Amino acid sequence: MKFGDTLNGKITGLDDKGRGMFEDRVIPFTFPGDEVEAAFVKRDKGMKIARLTKITSPSSDRVDAPCPHAGVCGGCLWQQLSYDAQLRLKQDMLQKTFEQPVIVQPSTEQFFFRNRMDYVFGWKGELGLKEYGSWNRYVDIKECLLLDKETPSILETIRGLMRDLKLEPWDAKKYTGDLRYTVIRLGKNTSERMIILLVKDFARLAPFHEQIKTALAPLCTTLYLGENPEITDVSYAKSFILLHGNEYLTEEVNGIRYTIHPNSFFQTNSDMAGKLQTAVLDLLPSGKILDLYCGLGFFGIAAAKKGNEVYGHELDTPAIELAKRNAADNGVADKTRWGAGPVEALDWSAEKPDAVIIDPPRAGLHPKALKALLENEPPQIIYVSCNFHRLAEELKQLKTKYRVESLQALDLFPHTPHVEVVAKLVYSNT
Numbered sequence: 001m002k003f004g005d006t007l008n009g010k011i012t013g014l015d016d017k018g019r020g021m022f023e024d025r026v027i028p029f030t031f032p033g034d035e036v037e038a039a040f041v042k043r044d045k046g047m048k049i050a051r052l053t054k055i056t057s058p059s060s061d062r063v064d065a066p067c068p069h070a071g072v073c074g075g076c077l078w079q080q081l082s083y084d085a086q087l088r089l090k091q092d093m094l095q096k097t098f099e100q101p102v103i104v105q106p107s108t109e110q111f112f113f114r115n116r117m118d119y120v121f122g123w124k125g126e127l128g129l130k131e132y133g134s135w136n137r138y139v140d141i142k143e144c145l146l147l148d149k150e151t152p153s154i155l156e157t158i159r160g161l162m163r164d165l166k167l168e169p170w171d172a173k174k175y176t177g178d179l180r181y182t183v184i185r186l187g188k189n190t191s192e193r194m195i196i197l198l199v200k201d202f203a204r205l206a207p208f209h210e211q212i213k214t215a216l217a218p219l220c221t222t223l224y225l226g227e228n229p230e231i232t233d234v235s236y237a238k239s240f241i242l243l244h245g246n247e248y249l250t251e252e253v254n255g256i257r258y259t260i261h262p263n264s265f266f267q268t269n270s271d272m273a274g275k276l277q278t279a280v281l282d283l284l285p286s287g288k289i290l291d292l293y294c295g296l297g298f299f300g301i302a303a304a305k306k307g308n309e310v311y312g313h314e315l316d317t318p319a320i321e322l323a324k325r326n327a328a329d330n331g332v333a334d335k336t337r338w339g340a341g342p343v344e345a346l347d348w349s350a351e352k353p354d355a356v357i358i359d360p361p362r363a364g365l366h367p368k369a370l371k372a373l374l375e376n377e378p379p380q381i382i383y384v385s386c387n388f389h390r391l392a393e394e395l396k397q398l399k400t401k402y403r404v405e406s407l408q409a410l411d412l413f414p415h416t417p418h419v420e421v422v423a424k425l426v427y428s429n430t
């Protein structure tokens with residue numbers, strides 16, 4: 001088969017990434033039941049990846065997506081699927097992976113549920129998201145239903161600044177240009193908005209601080225310039241200049257106020273994060289809790305407010321500094337301790353927890369962190385995972401000493417194949 005050749009067929013299932021497939025063919029933006037035509041574009045791990053060219057007969061689960069960019073944009077792979085079907089397919093994927101039923105709690109909101117988006121500048125001057133599956137083709141976002149209604153006009157203001165100040169968009173192939181990302185973070189429950197304009201080099205922007213401030217300060221409560229001088233394509237700033245407003249963003253979840261550093265992780269769906277936090281608290285025993293990958297103290301502070309003694313450990317030093325502040329602001333400084341460093345290097349000798357919360361990044365646990373858990377044998381583990389495939393792999397090892405008492409899922413990520421899973425593991429030496 002040559003690139004560009006036409007493939008015809010009926011989609012029978014989904015691959016691990018939530019893309020429709022039949023036989024050895026994978027076609028993004030298709031769903032079980034669709035009959036399609038597609039153009040063969042590349043091979044990947046023994047599969048033929050094809051681009052959808054025509055739906056000859058649509059699945060009955062298809063809906064008209066409200067966003068004009070759906071079907072191309074990398075932000076929403078599943079927006080053309082009804083929300084009921086999204087939940088059903090997530091449950092099917094979980095059932096297949098864990099070989100048991102796992103109920104998915106639906107998202108309370110299906111649009112405008114995110115509190116953070118990282119919009120990228122494309123080399124032609126686009127400002128938006130990457131096309132699905134591409135690293136150098138960009139969607140110039142005119143509408144986006146993920147963050148809030150004001151977002152498109154903020155992006156338009158930034159495009160205007162780029163033109164007026166004659167700034168160049170970053171070219172990820174040639175490593176040239178000035179503007180790399182626009183990160184927008186919201187306090188959904190505090191009505192705050194942080195805008196970070198991420199640039200290659202602060203010096204290039206130095207003459208324009210006043211113009212940038214005049215255009216963007218009225219639209220936010222915090223305005224930063226962030227600098228990433230490296231060639232790596234990440235929306236992470238090595239340093240910041242505060243141009244306007246408060247140093248930090250604040251968000252409130254379940255009555256707890258969190259102060260958030262511009263670079264630090266915070267659960268991206270505030271409303272569902274509250275439900276996730278409640279689910280974790282409901283599973284926790286009382287006593288000493290070790291909160292690993294604790295971020296700004298999202299779970300640890302809530303656990304301390306319930307009366308537990310908490311030690312939180314996290315790689316991101318600014319997040320740990322804010323975890324201390326967040327604990328104090330929420331009246332639990334005396335019940336909490338916090339430490340910065342990699343979990344894989346944690347000294348367990350001083351910790352004898354009654355339960356451990358682990359909430360690692362998408363890549364999962366470092367092998368040394370997994371080994372330490374198994375060696376130290378905490379009585380209970382509450383594993384919070386945004387990558388259930390990885391969780392399933394790690395469970396194979398954890399099950400040598402632990403029994404899975406419960407598995408539940410919460411949909412923090414509508415219109416994507418992702419879902420948050422919470423597993424409760426209980427030590428069992430039988």
Ligand SMILES: C[S@@+](CC[C@H](N)C(=O)[O-])C[C@H]1O[C@@H](n2cnc3c(N)ncnc32)[C@H](O)[C@@H]1O
Pocket residue numbers: 265266267292293294295296297298299313314315316319341342343344359360361362366386
């Ligand atoms: C999914 S987030 C969870 C954060 C926190 N539990 C929350 O709910 O807000 C994962 C966190 O792990 C941290 N992290 C990444 N690698 C780490 C490592 N090797 N050791 C410790 N923390 C790490 C990240 O900085 C991030 O804050």
